[in-house]
Amino acid sequence: xxxxxxxxxxxxxxxxxxxxxxxxxxxxxxxxxxxxxxxxxxxxxxxxxxxxxxxxxxxxxxxxxxxxxxxxxxxxxxxxxxxxxxxxxxxxxxxxxxxxxxxxxxxxxxxxxxxxxxxxxxxxxxxxxxxxxxxxxxxxxxxxxxxxxxxxxxxxxxxxxxxxxxxxxxxxxxxxxxxxxxxxxxxxx
Numbered sequence: 550x551x552x553x554x555x556x557x558x559x560x561x562x563x564x565x566x567x568x569x570x571x572x573x574x575x576x577x578x579x580x581x582x583x584x585x586x587x588x589x590x591x592x593x594x595x596x597x598x599x600x601x602x603x604x605x606x607x608x609x610x611x612x613x614x615x616x617x618x619x620x621x622x623x624x625x626x627x628x629x630x631x632x633x634x635x636x637x638x639x640x641x642x643x644x645x646x647x648x649x650x651x652x653x654x655x656x657x658x659x660x661x662x663x664x665x666x667x668x669x670x671x672x673x674x675x676x677x678x679x680x681x682x683x684x685x686x687x688x689x690x691x692x693x694x695x696x697x698x699x700x701x702x703x704x705x706x707x708x709x710x711x712x713x714x715x716x717x718x719x720x721x722x723x724x725x726x727x728x729x730x731x732x733x734x735x736x737x738x
Contacts, residue, residue: 550670556631557677559713566705566716570734572726579608583725591700598638598660601700601722606639606658609732617641617736623650627678627685637675641736652686654679656735657695665704665719668697676708694735703728705735 554561586600598621606619620640627633639658644651657675661668672695683690695706705716720728 550666550673553670553674553677554713557674559673559677559708559711561673561713561715563717564714565718566707566714567718567727567731567734570727570730572724573612573730573733575725575729576608576611579604579725583722594638594660594662597662597698597700602639602658602660602698605725605728606641606732609729609736612729612733613736617643617655618645620646620650625650625654625675625678625682627681633674633678633681635675640679650682652683652688653690654683655690655694656732657693659695659697661697661699663699665697665699665702669704669706669715672697672706673708673713676706676713680708692738696732703731705731 582604583601589596589600610617610619620642622636622638623640624635625637625640637657638660640654641656642651642654657672657679659668659672659675676693676695679693680690691709693708695708697704701722703720707714720731
């Protein structure tokens, strides 16, 4: 994280981002899916992505009337000379999937096996890359959100200008409705 901060010229600070967001009742299929997969999801980042993160994002997409699209495992080529290229676990965008990734990109979601801290720097670099990607595609988005998750723990980030705000609250899977509400708030802005 410190390397990313220095190389991209960013300031990073903690701030409460979603304290006034009220929980949403998760739909029945999400609760059942998470219950069925909870013993399968903890072996690798890939299993967490498939059995926890993807169902959560699909449920949020339904809550948002399918107003965003989910890209999974796509390469984000923003600025290779600065190391801003590579595969993102999930990207949420306003444009439906096509043969090529299109802007505007709104949210980056990075799944990690055990350590949130390990993924924050990577997520910030991907958020910064998403901003560059949007600008190159003539679809600037002044705010890019990010989330690093182990499946059980969710840490939200916000990139605005040269500042990264890390939510002071970490959100836990047992509060699924709050996590869904945060994603819905982000998409609705």
